[in-house]
Amino acid sequence: MCSHWVLLAFCCLGQLCADQSLKPQIAAPQLATNNPTLTTVALEKPFCMFDSSLHPNKSYIIYLYTMKESASAISSLVTDNSSKPLDSTFQQTSGGQLGPYKAALFNVPNCASPPKLADVGDVNKVSDVLKQYLFRVGDDGTCLYDPNFLAVCNPPLAPDTTYRFKYVLLDSTEGIMKDQTLWSDPIKTRKVKLPLKIDTWPGRRSGDMIVITSILSVLVFLLLAGFLASVSSAVMGSEDSSAETRSVSQTTQQSEPRPQLSSE
Numbered sequence: 001m002c003s004h005w006v007l008l009a010f011c012c013l014g015q016l017c018a019d020q021s022l023k024p025q026i027a028a029p030q031l032a033t034n035n036p037t038l039t040t041v042a043l044e045k046p047f048c049m050f051d052s053s054l055h056p057n058k059s060y061i062i063y064l065y066t067m068k069e070s071a072s073a074i075s076s077l078v079t080d081n082s083s084k085p086l087d088s089t090f091q092q093t094s095g096g097q098l099g100p101y102k103a104a105l106f107n108v109p110n111c112a113s114p115p116k117l118a119d120v121g122d123v124n125k126v127s128d129v130l131k132q133y134l135f136r137v138g139d140d141g142t143c144l145y146d147p148n149f150l151a152v153c154n155p156p157l158a159p160d161t162t163y164r165f166k167y168v169l170l171d172s173t174e175g176i177m178k179d180q181t182l183w184s185d186p187i188k189t190r191k192v193k194l195p196l197k198i199d200t201w202p203g204r205r206s207g208d209m210i211v212i213t214s215i216l217s218v219l220v221f222l223l224l225a226g227f228l229a230s231v232s233s234a235v236m237g238s239e240d241s242s243a244e245t246r247s248v249s250q251t252t253q254q255s256e257p258r259p260q261l262s263s264e
Contacts, residue, residue: 022049024064024165024184027134036189039156040138043165046181047133048111050169053179059172060108066137067093067100069162069186075099076183078168083176085168090144090155096163103137103154108169137165138189160191 025044027035032042046062054060063085065078071093078100079085086102093101115132119125143153157163164186169179 022046023182024167026184026187031130032134032136036187038159038190038192040136041157041163041165041187041189042134042136043184045106045109045133045135046167047109047114049167049181050108050179051111053169054108060178061170061172062106062108063102063168063170064104064106064135064137065100065166065168066103066157067096067164067183068158069164071097071099078166078180079177085170085177090153095155095158100166102152103165104135105152106135137163157189159189162186162188 024046027042027044029035035042043064050060050062063078065086067076075098077086086100088099088101090096090101090103093099095101109132115129119129137154138157140154141156143149143151144155165184167181168177170176171178
């Protein structure tokens with residue numbers, strides 16, 4: 001049943017790709033739990049989005065651009081006047097604040113042979129399937145600080161910040177853009193929780209639970225206090241009994257008459 005649904009979904013994508021109305025989509029929660037995170041966003045790769053723009057005997061590649069929603073519309077362009085895609089980096093755009101930066105590049109996904117999402121249930125195949133189907137923005141925590149890193153840097157995103165994303169189809173031979181998606185809907189990374197606000201209870205605490213917890217805490221304290229008191233009393237009683245025994249023994253020894261030596 002799942003495989004039929006997947007095929008139907010990809011067919012629908014193929015029919016809609018020509019109108020360029022498709023946008024990058026956040027990954028379904030069944031495929032990427034805890035998404036977005038504080039510093040990453042998992043997106044679905046552009047399966048079947050650019051089929052109408054692909055031509056035989058041509059080589060293509062996908063660029064992924066990222067920018068903060070606060071960036072101005074004027075700075076949202078990803079090509080120059082000659083249709084060549086921008087090579088702006090994370091550092092040059094202040095992490096997407098000043099405009100889009102290139103966060104990734106990868107091969108055009110194969111629409112004719114998409115990954116089988118039914119294989120997600122197979123522990124031996126799940127990692128491979130997710131790599132084919134998804135891309136995680138902000139997944140490289142070291143490229144910014146590696147002086148020898150020459151590839152496209154995909155550094156962590158900022159927490160509690162709204163981003164937009166765009167896919168661009170590039171003709172590798174001519175080096176110019178052939179197609180692009182619209183900017184995605186706003187996607188916001190998670191907010192950092194202060195330690196005092198983190199709820200460690202399995203469920204939300206109700207008023208009744210707070211009262212019960214308080215009563216149990218008091219009972220435990222009273223039981224512990226009673227136990228310590230009984231132990232202390234037993235120890236003190238033992239010491240008093242030992243002292244009394246020693247006193248009686250000394251008194252008995254003193255009261256016994258000493259034998260007198262007889263003189264002949």
